[in-house]
Amino acid sequence: MPSTTETVPREPAALTRLRRDTNLAWLAAFAVALHLLEAALPPVIPGIKPGLANVITVAALCLWGWRTAAVVTLLRVLVAAILLGTLLSPAFWLSLGGAVAALAMLGVGSALPGRGLGPVGYSVLAAVAHIGGQLLVAYALFVQHAGLFVLAPVLSLAAATTGTLNGLAAYLLVREWHTEAAHGDGPAGDQT
Secondary structure, three states, X not given: OOOOOOOOOOOOHHHHHHHHHHHHHHHHHHHHHHHHHHHHOOOOEOOEOOOOOHHHHHHHHXXXXXXXXXXXXXXXXXXXXXXXXXXXXXXXXXXXXXXXXXXXXXXXXXXXXXXXXXXXXXXXXXXXXXXXXXXXXXXXXOOOOHHHHHHHHHHHHHHHHHHHHHHHHHHHHHHHHHXXXXXXXXXXXXXX
């Protein structure tokens, strides 16, 4: 009669790290691809972009935590800037400033007690923080005029709207990942 206390053999640490690194590479590559796609499309409203790559950041946060989301985001900003030829340009600094502000707020949001904000809450928080970070960088480096902040309410409203839509997409992505993992079709147990 088999024992009910038998332990399942653990995966070797090197394989666990390989799975984690593979997930991280796929997430970063997907985020870069979305960033490049968005850069190729003309904005519907000048100065406002949907932030599609943030779907991946929020999904990474919900699935594997803040550290993974931070690595994915910073890799996306750097690699996309290199591929677009904008490294160290004003667009790069604005993107980096927005990303750092969003990551800071995601760190605060994920440290809240309880079950957290969920994908939509995290996405709205990150989108509004991203706009705030970009405005601060624009003020500090390019336009030292208080009139710049007159744009804040309109840009924040747009960010909250796109953040909500991106959060819903991240929710669906996270739900699909959990469904596949539960059925054994996906990489269950992959943790970063």
